[in-house]
Amino acid sequence: MNFLIRIKNAIVKLEEYEKFSEEKLSISIMYFLKLMLIFAVVLAVAFTYRIYSDPNVIHEELANIDTAAVRNLLENMEEVSDFALYSALFGIVLVGFFSLHAILTFIDVVLISILGFLVSKILRINFRYLPILNMAFHAITLPVILAMIYLSVNMVTGFEVRFFRLAYDAIAYIYILAAILIIKNDLMKRQMELIKIGKVQKEVVEEINKKREKKDEEKDDQKDGKKEKKQKEETVETPEPEGSQA
Helix, strand or coil, X not given: CCHHHHHHHHHHCHHHHHHHHHCCHHHHHHHHHHHHHHHHHHHHHHHHHHHHHCHHHHHHHHCCCCXXXXXXXXXXXXXXXXXXXXXXXXXXXXXXXXXXXXXXXXXXXXHHHHHHHHHHHHCCXXXXXXXXXXXXHHHCHHXXXXXXXXXXXXXHHCCCCCCHHHHHHHHHHHXXXXXXXXXXXXXXXXXXHXXXXXXXXXXXXXXXXXXXHHHHHHXXXXXXXXXXXXHHHHHHHCCCCCCXXX
């Protein structure tokens, strides 16, 4: 399935989550990593743009990233060209954002999958954990995209939304719960259809058996009729003994 189509289905087509649950875990993990890579690239672009628009904050912003690469960049920033400086800054921030947010988001995915697994047991759906984990990797799609937009705007403009994290978690939990309920509903419909099919098959078998019994009865009647007719013919053809009139 195309990556963009998968994103679309994960957001607007909850009925596709049953297909996601049946896929190999490696497919869901690759989807998650691609999603997080896009997330990190967008944030890195926003961060680099902020530094570019106000170079004075570079020391303040990079103070929280205490790595050898950052220290080397800060020490030699006056000796390199602007293009090399911002390219290096973009690369460092990209790796940092990807590593940090991939780990944090993976923890969210595990928590979402645990909740989904518990709900499936409560609803008496025979789900193993791995299919629910597959669905959780896709349930995080919309929250990740919203977080990507929000954090990018926040970096550039400083705009903040209270309780965004709460909304982020709530959306992911709603997706996984809705997907499980839809799957349960589909399973119930299939069971009802199987029951109806079973009833129809039973009625057809009974009808066939009745027809067979009727044909057997007709054959028996025909045989009995032939025997009676033959007996009558034999009785008529048998001559009377002589002297019977005396």
